[in-house]
Amino acid sequence: MRKNHLLILGCMLTALSSMAQTALYQQTSEVNNVMVQYEADHGSLNRFYFVENSPERRDRLATLVTDYLKQVQQLNYESLPTGSRVDYILFKRNLNEELRVLDVEKKEYGQLDAWFTFTPGIYDMEKFRRRGSQPDAQQWAASMKSIAGSIDKLSKTLEKDTTITINLIRRAQGIVRGLQAALKSVNEFYAGYDPGYTWWMPDTFKHLDSALEAYGKLWQQKGKAAPGGKDDGSGIVGYPIGKEEIIRQLQQEFIPYTPEELVDIANKExxxxxxxxxxxxxxxxxxxxWKKALEKVKNTYVAPGKQPEAIMKIYNESIAFLKKNNLLTIPPMAEETWRMIMMTPQRQLVNPFFTGGEELSISYPTNTMEEDDKMMSMRGNNPHFSRATVHHELIAGHHLQGFMNSRYKAYRNFDTPFWVEGWALYWEMLLWDLKFPQSPEDRVGMLFWRMHRCARIIFSLNYHLGKWTPQQCIDFLVDRVGHERANAEGEVRRSFVGGYSPLYQLAYMIGGLQFYAMKKELVDGGKMTYTQYHDAVLRENAMPVAMVRAIITNQTLPKDYKAEWRFYNRQ
Incomplete structure (x- = not known):
C-alpha cells in the first residue's frame, strides 16, 4: 500500500512539474535572460552615448552587439525546444542586422568626412562634460568660434554641390542632429553654473548653435533635390529601394517569394x-x-458628429459575433480599456481612415476642412467600409494584439508588420468566410478593403522596383480600387514619405495570407479549434509568421534556418 501511495505521489509530482514547466514556457525561454540583458544594456548605452551618429557611440554599440553574439552562440542549440530555438534564431538575426546597420552608418559617415571636419571639437566637449570636469572656457570659446567659421565655409561649398545621394544626405542630417544634441547638452550643463563658461560662452555658443541650425536646414534642402528623386506632379518625392533590397528584407521576414511572385499573388487575390x-x-x-455599387455604398455616410456612435454600434456587433462563434478568448480587461479620440486634420492627410489599438482614432471631417475634403472623408469612412475594419483595429486585431503582447512573452522584440497588420487583415478574411457581412453593401465594403490590400502590394512593389511613379500609384488606387482621390493621395504619401518601412504596405495581405494558410492547416485540418489556434498565436507575441507556425506545429528548426514555407496556393 505504501508503495502505491509513493507511486501515486510521484506521478502527481511529475504532473505538477510538467504543468509548471508548461506555465513557465508561456512567459520565458532559455534565451530570455540574454535577450533581457541585451535590451537593458543597449538602453543604458543609448542613453549614455546619446549623440546620434558619433563614432564613439557607433563603436561602443558594435562592441556590445558582438559580445552578445558570442553569448548567444555559446548556448546549446540542439538542446533547445522549438520556442527557444525561435528566440535564438530571431535574436541572432536582430544582432546581425544591428551590426549591418552600424557598418552602413560607418561607411556613410566616412564618405561625409569632408563635410564634417569640425565634429571632433563638439564631440570632445560633450565627452569632457559627462563627469563634470571644469572646462577652460576661454579655449572653448575660441574653439567654438573656429568651428562656426568652418561650418560657414562648408555651407557655401555645399550649396553648389548637386551630386550627394539621398542616403548620404539623410545621414548628414542625422549627424547634424547629433551635434546639436551634444552642443545643447554642454551648454545646459555649464551655462549659469560655471562662472568661466557663463562669462566667455554666451555669444560664441549662440553663433555656433545658429551655424549648426543653418547647416541642418541646408542639408534638408538638399534632400528635396537629391539625385534620383523628382516630383512627378503628385507632390510626393520618394526614393525606391530596388529589387535587391526588397529581397533582402523579405528574407529577414522568412518569406521565400520574389517581388514578382508577390505581385502575381496580389493579382490572383x-x-x-x-x-x-x-x-x-x-x-x-x-x-x-461595380463602381456604381461602390458609389452607393460611399454615400451611406453618417452625418458629422455621428461617426463615433456608428463605430460603437459596429464594434458591439463584431464582439457579439466573435463570442457567438467561439473564435477566441477575449479578456474582459481588453474589452474595458480601449478608448476613442478624434484624429486631427493634419494626421488625416496621411491617415484618411480610422486607426486603432488601445486608442481608436476616428478620421472624420472637422470644421477647418474644405468642403470637398469633408465629403471625401465622410464617403471614405462610411458604415459599410467601417464594418470591415472595426475588428481589424480593435478586437481581435490591433487592440487585442497590444493587450496580449504586454502580457505574454513581453521580452520578445521581434515586431513585424507581417504579424501586426497580417493578423488584423486575417480577421477580415475569416469574418468574410463566416458571413459577418449581412448585406451586399456590407460585402462591397469588405471587398473594397480587400482590393485595397491587393493594390498595396502591386503599387508599392512596382514603385520600389522603379516601374511606377507616385502619381501612377494614386491613379491605380482611384481607378482600380475606387478610392476618393484625396484618400488615394494620402495613402501613397503615407506609403512612401510617411516613415513606414518599404515592406509595410504589402505586409497586410501577405501576412494575412500566412495566417489564413495556417488556419487551413490547423483548424480546417482538425488539429485545433478556432479558439485554440487564435489564442496560441496571441500568446507567442509578435514575430515573423513562419516562426509562429514553427512554434505551434512544434517544428525542429535547424540553427541556420532559412525561409522555405510557401504558404500561398490559390489556383
Whole structure:
C-alpha cells in the first residue's frame, strides 16, 4: 500500500512539474535572460552615448552587439525546444542586422568626412562634460568660434554641390542632429553654473548653435533635390529601394517569394475580389457596374458628429459575433480599456481612415476642412467600409494584439508588420468566410478593403522596383480600387514619405495570407479549434509568421534556418 501511495505521489509530482514547466514556457525561454540583458544594456548605452551618429557611440554599440553574439552562440542549440530555438534564431538575426546597420552608418559617415571636419571639437566637449570636469572656457570659446567659421565655409561649398545621394544626405542630417544634441547638452550643463563658461560662452555658443541650425536646414534642402528623386506632379518625392533590397528584407521576414511572385499573388487575390464584387453589384441592381455599387455604398455616410456612435454600434456587433462563434478568448480587461479620440486634420492627410489599438482614432471631417475634403472623408469612412475594419483595429486585431503582447512573452522584440497588420487583415478574411457581412453593401465594403490590400502590394512593389511613379500609384488606387482621390493621395504619401518601412504596405495581405494558410492547416485540418489556434498565436507575441507556425506545429528548426514555407496556393 505504501508503495502505491509513493507511486501515486510521484506521478502527481511529475504532473505538477510538467504543468509548471508548461506555465513557465508561456512567459520565458532559455534565451530570455540574454535577450533581457541585451535590451537593458543597449538602453543604458543609448542613453549614455546619446549623440546620434558619433563614432564613439557607433563603436561602443558594435562592441556590445558582438559580445552578445558570442553569448548567444555559446548556448546549446540542439538542446533547445522549438520556442527557444525561435528566440535564438530571431535574436541572432536582430544582432546581425544591428551590426549591418552600424557598418552602413560607418561607411556613410566616412564618405561625409569632408563635410564634417569640425565634429571632433563638439564631440570632445560633450565627452569632457559627462563627469563634470571644469572646462577652460576661454579655449572653448575660441574653439567654438573656429568651428562656426568652418561650418560657414562648408555651407557655401555645399550649396553648389548637386551630386550627394539621398542616403548620404539623410545621414548628414542625422549627424547634424547629433551635434546639436551634444552642443545643447554642454551648454545646459555649464551655462549659469560655471562662472568661466557663463562669462566667455554666451555669444560664441549662440553663433555656433545658429551655424549648426543653418547647416541642418541646408542639408534638408538638399534632400528635396537629391539625385534620383523628382516630383512627378503628385507632390510626393520618394526614393525606391530596388529589387535587391526588397529581397533582402523579405528574407529577414522568412518569406521565400520574389517581388514578382508577390505581385502575381496580389493579382490572383484581386481577381477573386473582382468576381465577388460583381456578385454583390448584381445583387444591388447595378449589374457589372461595380463602381456604381461602390458609389452607393460611399454615400451611406453618417452625418458629422455621428461617426463615433456608428463605430460603437459596429464594434458591439463584431464582439457579439466573435463570442457567438467561439473564435477566441477575449479578456474582459481588453474589452474595458480601449478608448476613442478624434484624429486631427493634419494626421488625416496621411491617415484618411480610422486607426486603432488601445486608442481608436476616428478620421472624420472637422470644421477647418474644405468642403470637398469633408465629403471625401465622410464617403471614405462610411458604415459599410467601417464594418470591415472595426475588428481589424480593435478586437481581435490591433487592440487585442497590444493587450496580449504586454502580457505574454513581453521580452520578445521581434515586431513585424507581417504579424501586426497580417493578423488584423486575417480577421477580415475569416469574418468574410463566416458571413459577418449581412448585406451586399456590407460585402462591397469588405471587398473594397480587400482590393485595397491587393493594390498595396502591386503599387508599392512596382514603385520600389522603379516601374511606377507616385502619381501612377494614386491613379491605380482611384481607378482600380475606387478610392476618393484625396484618400488615394494620402495613402501613397503615407506609403512612401510617411516613415513606414518599404515592406509595410504589402505586409497586410501577405501576412494575412500566412495566417489564413495556417488556419487551413490547423483548424480546417482538425488539429485545433478556432479558439485554440487564435489564442496560441496571441500568446507567442509578435514575430515573423513562419516562426509562429514553427512554434505551434512544434517544428525542429535547424540553427541556420532559412525561409522555405510557401504558404500561398490559390489556383
Amino acid at each position: 484581386f481577381a477573386w475580389c473582382d468576381a465577388e464584387m460583381l456578385k454583390a453589384s448584381q445583387e444591388m441592381g447595378f449589374g457589372k457596374d
